[in-house]
Amino acid sequence: xxxGIEVVGLYVRDQDEALAFYVxxxxxxxxxxxGNGDYRWLTVQHPEQPLFQxxxxxxxxxxxxxxxxxxxxxxxxxxxxxxLVLTVDNCRAAFDRMLGLGVEFTQEPVDRYGTVDxxxxxxxxxxxxxxxxxx
Amino acid sequence: xxxxxxxxxxxxxxxxxxxxxxxxxxxHEEWPVGRLAQVSGVSEAHFxxxxxxxxxxxxxxxxxxxxxxxxxALLRETDRPITDIAFDTGWASLGTFGRTxxxxxxxSPSAIRSRGRATAHELGRVPLCIASAAQRxxxxxxxxxxxxxxxxxxxxxxQQESP
Numbered sequence: 001x002x003x004g005i006e007v008v009g010l011y012v013r014d015q016d017e018a019l020a021f022y023v024x025x026x027x028x029x030x031x032x033x034x035g036n037g038d039y040r041w042l043t044v045q046h047p048e049q050p051l052f053q054x055x056x057x058x059x060x061x062x063x064x065x066x067x068x069x070x071x072x073x074x075x076x077x078x079x080x081x082x083x084l085v086l087t088v089d090n091c092r093a094a095f096d097r098m099l100g101l102g103v104e105f106t107q108e109p110v111d112r113y114g115t116v117d118x119x120x121x122x123x124x125x126x127x128x129x130x131x132x133x134x135x
Numbered sequence: 136x137x138x139x140x141x142x143x144x145x146x147x148x149x150x151x152x153x154x155x156x157x158x159x160x161x162x163h164e165e166w167p168v169g170r171l172a173q174v175s176g177v178s179e180a181h182f183x184x185x186x187x188x189x190x191x192x193x194x195x196x197x198x199x200x201x202x203x204x205x206x207x208a209l210l211r212e213t214d215r216p217i218t219d220i221a222f223d224t225g226w227a228s229l230g231t232f233g234r235t236x237x238x239x240x241x242x243s244p245s246a247i248r249s250r251g252r253a254t255a256h257e258l259g260r261v262p263l264c265i266a267s268a269a270q271r272x273x274x275x276x277x278x279x280x281x282x283x284x285x286x287x288x289x290x291x292x293x294q295q296e297s298p
Contacts, residue, residue, distance in 0.1 A: 013145065013149075070142060073145040074142065074143055074145050074148055076145070077145035077146070077148035077149040077152065078148040078149075078151065078152050078189050078190070079152045079155070079156075083265060104153075104156075105160075106156045106159060106160060107159075107160060108160075121152075121156070124149075125148075125149050125152055129265075
């Protein structure tokens, strides 16, 4: 295995809901889905980026106490988590396809500085930017 | 130090976020509380209280920050006439736009335009809504209060408008 960042996690309100979203709507695939008691280690992977996993974690024990978990759930729900960036080959085509699948867009594709820029949210409230790769 | 904000139901917060996102996406449109409440699926009274609790400022003032932010982006990144920018960002009159813009940002639109142009090309690396949000005015004080304090030359403690 090559050294480097393997997993970066984001918080989601429901792991099954998030899994369906990232796999069925964004085209990711499941990398790891392992339960350990109440804790579920769930990561997905972009098909073009096999060395990187996106973790889909639910705030709660054993990592977070109850009060902290509630605070985090509220922060996620009000869109307060940092932005994520997804690069695509064709932003407008991806937008049309995803919109057709019911993805919640916050910004339609905009031409800007030689590329195209759009924004969407996952069901939990996490905000994504979708940017067309510069050719 | 103020108390930590009261807890809010994450499901409600997610619905409030949709209303906020809709204002972001079309800040030039009219967004009366009734329309926002409908987007969120809550009553009007509940909406106004909850939105401020969640995001720190009332919905109308939030919309105002978005309109000014959008105007600032257009001033920096385009050569369009100020009049067109004012109308396209939702202002009914050029006079209202100019006065509110100065009250909120402390600068005239033309001054913002000339200063902003120098660094515009560096913004290309930043996603659009992040670059735009970086220019968002801070409106924890109502515009009318800012205007009054400027006119009086006073610096009284800030007074929050009631929802």
